[in-house]
Amino acid sequence: MIQSRDQAIIVVLAVILTSTAMPSLRMANAQPGGFPGLSSTTPSTRIFYIYNTNVLGFNETKGIQKANLTSDAYSLQTILVNQGDKVIVNFYNMEAPSGDMHSFTINAPYNVNINLNPGQNGTATFVADHPGIFEFYCMHHLPGMVGELIVLPNKT
Numbered sequence: 001m002i003q004s005r006d007q008a009i010i011v012v013l014a015v016i017l018t019s020t021a022m023p024s025l026r027m028a029n030a031q032p033g034g035f036p037g038l039s040s041t042t043p044s045t046r047i048f049y050i051y052n053t054n055v056l057g058f059n060e061t062k063g064i065q066k067a068n069l070t071s072d073a074y075s076l077q078t079i080l081v082n083q084g085d086k087v088i089v090n091f092y093n094m095e096a097p098s099g100d101m102h103s104f105t106i107n108a109p110y111n112v113n114i115n116l117n118p119g120q121n122g123t124a125t126f127v128a129d130h131p132g133i134f135e136f137y138c139m140h141h142l143p144g145m146v147g148e149l150i151v152l153p154n155k156t
């Protein structure tokens with residue numbers, strides 16, 4: 001009994017050591033088009049939750065003077081999906097009632113626009129059928145409040 005348990009521990013240790021010591025082997029076994037955290041190449045529904053936030057320590061007065069910047073930012077700056085994925089973006093304006101409007105906007109070919117008053121939220125759903133890198137931005141806080149939608153091309 002003790003012997004078989006020891007053998008089991010050795011097997012487990014061997015598996016752990018093998019998997020950690022040979023990352024190249026693990027990479028070689030990855031699916032074609034595999035990407036860390038995005039391994040599925042079949043079209044999937046990917047849901048994102050994004051909020052407006054602020055850059056800590058940003059002096060808005062000086063930023064506006066020098067570059068028309070504000071501290072406003074997105075909580076998520078990169079949306080990474082595969083071509084063909086259904087993308088659902090839930091966007092929240094977390095401002096107090098006296099605060100700013102914020103939008104989540106993508107130009108053509110996606111033509112997404114969620115434009116929100118303080119305290120509102122909205123949802124956009126689209127199929128990521130165009131591969132490439134597309135900027136999303138807040139129409140009220142350019143040039144600082146921006147992010148990227150990255151659509152990885154199908155490998156067919």
Ligand SMILES: [Cu+2]
Pocket residue numbers: 052072100101102103138139140141145
């Ligand atoms: Cu904004």
